[in-house]
Amino acid sequence: MAMTMTQKILAGHAGLESVCAGQLIEANVDLTLANDITGPVAIREMEKAGFDSVFDRAKIALVMDHFVPNKDIMSAQQSRECREFAKKHGIVHFYDVGNMGVEHALLPEKGLTAPGELIIGADSHTCTYGALGAFSTGVGSTDLAAGMATGKAWFKVPSAIKFVLRGKKAPWVSGKDLILHIIGMIGVDGALYKSMEFSGEGVAELTMDDRFTICNMAIEAGAKNGIFPVDERTREYIAGRVDRSVTEFAADADAEYDEVYELDLSALRPTVACPHLPENTKTVGELGHIEIQQAVIGSRTHGRLDDMRIAAQILKGRHVASGVRAIVIPATQAAYIQCIAGGVALIFIEAGAIVSTPTCGPCLGGHMGVLAEGERAISTTNRNFVGRMGHITSEIYLANPAVAAASAVAGYICSPEDIK
Amino acid sequence: MLAKGRVFKYGDNVDTDVIIPARYLNIADPAVLSTHAMEDIDADFVKNVRPGDIVVAESNFGCGSSREHAPLVLRENRVSCVIAASFARIFYRNAINIGLPILECAQAAEAIQTGDTVSVDFDTGVITNETRGETYQAAAFPPFIQDIISSGGLLKSLKKRGV
Numbered sequence: 001m002a003m004t005m006t007q008k009i010l011a012g013h014a015g016l017e018s019v020c021a022g023q024l025i026e027a028n029v030d031l032t033l034a035n036d037i038t039g040p041v042a043i044r045e046m047e048k049a050g051f052d053s054v055f056d057r058a059k060i061a062l063v064m065d066h067f068v069p070n071k072d073i074m075s076a077q078q079s080r081e082c083r084e085f086a087k088k089h090g091i092v093h094f095y096d097v098g099n100m101g102v103e104h105a106l107l108p109e110k111g112l113t114a115p116g117e118l119i120i121g122a123d124s125h126t127c128t129y130g131a132l133g134a135f136s137t138g139v140g141s142t143d144l145a146a147g148m149a150t151g152k153a154w155f156k157v158p159s160a161i162k163f164v165l166r167g168k169k170a171p172w173v174s175g176k177d178l179i180l181h182i183i184g185m186i187g188v189d190g191a192l193y194k195s196m197e198f199s200g201e202g203v204a205e206l207t208m209d210d211r212f213t214i215c216n217m218a219i220e221a222g223a224k225n226g227i228f229p230v231d232e233r234t235r236e237y238i239a240g241r242v243d244r245s246v247t248e249f250a251a252d253a254d255a256e257y258d259e260v261y262e263l264d265l266s267a268l269r270p271t272v273a274c275p276h277l278p279e280n281t282k283t284v285g286e287l288g289h290i291e292i293q294q295a296v297i298g299s300r301t302h303g304r305l306d307d308m309r310i311a312a313q314i315l316k317g318r319h320v321a322s323g324v325r326a327i328v329i330p331a332t333q334a335a336y337i338q339c340i341a342g343g344v345a346l347i348f349i350e351a352g353a354i355v356s357t358p359t360c361g362p363c364l365g366g367h368m369g370v371l372a373e374g375e376r377a378i379s380t381t382n383r384n385f386v387g388r389m390g391h392i393t394s395e396i397y398l399a400n401p402a403v404a405a406a407s408a409v410a411g412y413i414c415s416p417e418d419i420k
Numbered sequence: 421m422l423a424k425g426r427v428f429k430y431g432d433n434v435d436t437d438v439i440i441p442a443r444y445l446n447i448a449d450p451a452v453l454s455t456h457a458m459e460d461i462d463a464d465f466v467k468n469v470r471p472g473d474i475v476v477a478e479s480n481f482g483c484g485s486s487r488e489h490a491p492l493v494l495r496e497n498r499v500s501c502v503i504a505a506s507f508a509r510i511f512y513r514n515a516i517n518i519g520l521p522i523l524e525c526a527q528a529a530e531a532i533q534t535g536d537t538v539s540v541d542f543d544t545g546v547i548t549n550e551t552r553g554e555t556y557q558a559a560a561f562p563p564f565i566q567d568i569i570s571s572g573g574l575l576k577s578l579k580k581r582g583v
Contacts (some may be wrong), residue, residue: 049575074446140488140514189480364442
């Protein structure tokens with residue numbers, strides 16, 4: 001029976017010839033991931049249930065990224081719990097302050113995720129690694145505890161929606177604009193329980209960063225996973241990072257899809273998601289005059305070096321508007337070093353922005369840029385729910401790094417073409 | 421297994437950031453954490469909820485973050501069941517994995533209102549609205565999931581199977 005790309009990966013990991021949508025399977029996992037918020041819950045659950053060992057100490061990643069460098073005593077306790085667990089079990093991929101990064105930017109960079117692999121993470125944005133042609137999905141702490149202990153997870157095999165891409169992006173348009181456009185089109189539950197499979201000649205036009213951003217936000221349409229076919233760009237990205245053998249999967253030509261959408265990349269314009277759902281999308285041109293008090297550039301959605309360079313290109317020789325706080329957060333230690341070494345960090349600082357060490361921080365209203373009552377931010381992050389970045393009356397507009405940087409300069413939401 | 425309680429009704433897309441805001445995720449003690457349940461959309465929820473009460477919502481309940489703290493704070497507040505037209509997939513797994521009963525039923529989600537008294541029979545999936553004299557039928561769980569629930573959660577079911 002014909003299978004989607006996702007179904008083939010699941011079948012392969014369940015030891016089955018084929019699977020079909022709706023089937024319940026138990027599959028072997030190649031990597032499990034937890035962070036300083038979800039990790040402690042998983043560790044306690046695992047120990048409470050009487051599991052005293054892990055399935056493979058080299059296939060567990062623990063990344064301290066949400067409330068680090070620890071913002072208060074309680075957060076510090078949680079990081080310590082993870083640190084002690086990592087030491088006790090000899091966890092190979094434990095990342096703490098000084099070598100960490102925002103988890104979903106860090107793992108691909110370290111070569112821990114590769115085409116054809118099956119990855120679960122106690123973080124909803126674990127779906128990011130679909131950019132590499134892997135099946136990856138977010139789970140809760142109990143699923144993660146089971147995964148760490150047994151190396152297995154249960155899944156209901158998803159059906160899929162296919163997005164066929166063609167054309168080339170216009171200037172200042174990124175993967176963020178494509179995924180926001182799609183979420184605006186199908187809604188925040190438009191792909192509930194399903195895979196989002198991307199295909200078509202337009203895929204070749206998307207950088208790996210674009211693909212990571214798109215898959216990162218598949219969950220914002222309710223999807224189980226987002227996935228891209230493996231091509232030369234993917235192989236180039238993993239070269240030098242992944243030294244194990246990888247299996248490339250491709251969807252069968254006659255695989256069945258619940259829906260098929262054709263999208264022309266050239267028709268996309270810089271797009272924002274207005275409060276308080278990622279589906280409330282408008283192009284920047286359709287917005288009225290929306291003043292901002294904060295701009296956040298970075299996070300797991302957009303903290304990679306190319307994102308930083310795009311923002312720097314706009315901020316170079318310009319200054320952040322009076323009354324706007326601009327916060328730049330490279331996503332990993334490597335991106336942070338490159339920002340400093342390449343002079344990008346200085347461009348930001350001279351423009352009146354601040355450059356932070358990697359952290360999830362403001363994305364979830366943790367620290368490093370929490371909003372007061374009634375304040376408004378433009379942010380390259382992935383959620384704009386009520387209270388997500390601070391007070392429940394504060395507002396978040398989601399955008400790509402170029403739009404966020406231009407808006408920081410203007411003091412209101414605008415496109416890079418709108419600033420002098 | 422049966423549940424019966426008064427209903428707290430919410431709309432579409434109730435996300436895990438409002439079920440338990442991220443600013444409280446540094447709290448390790450579930451009892452303390454649970455005092456902040458739902459506060460960003462219903463400041464009086466914790467004050468008014470009684471053991472056995474039922475949360476009813478429309479579509480995509482529990483969307484957003486994977487935090488298991490979300491079903492956990494509802495369970496800690498002794499919510500006996502969540503009924504929704506549909507659930508976000510990670511919340512759905514998490515609720516089953518920690519033993520918080522949930523039911524998908526669009527008809528019930530539409531008809532039931534705040535303050536109604538509702539009883540639920542988990543074995544048959546029948547939801548009875550005692551206030552309005554109506555019944556609704558929810559889909560039953562597949563045997564694999566029933567086994568997780570009857571074992572008291574995922575980890576206990578794995579132990580039982582000797583994994």
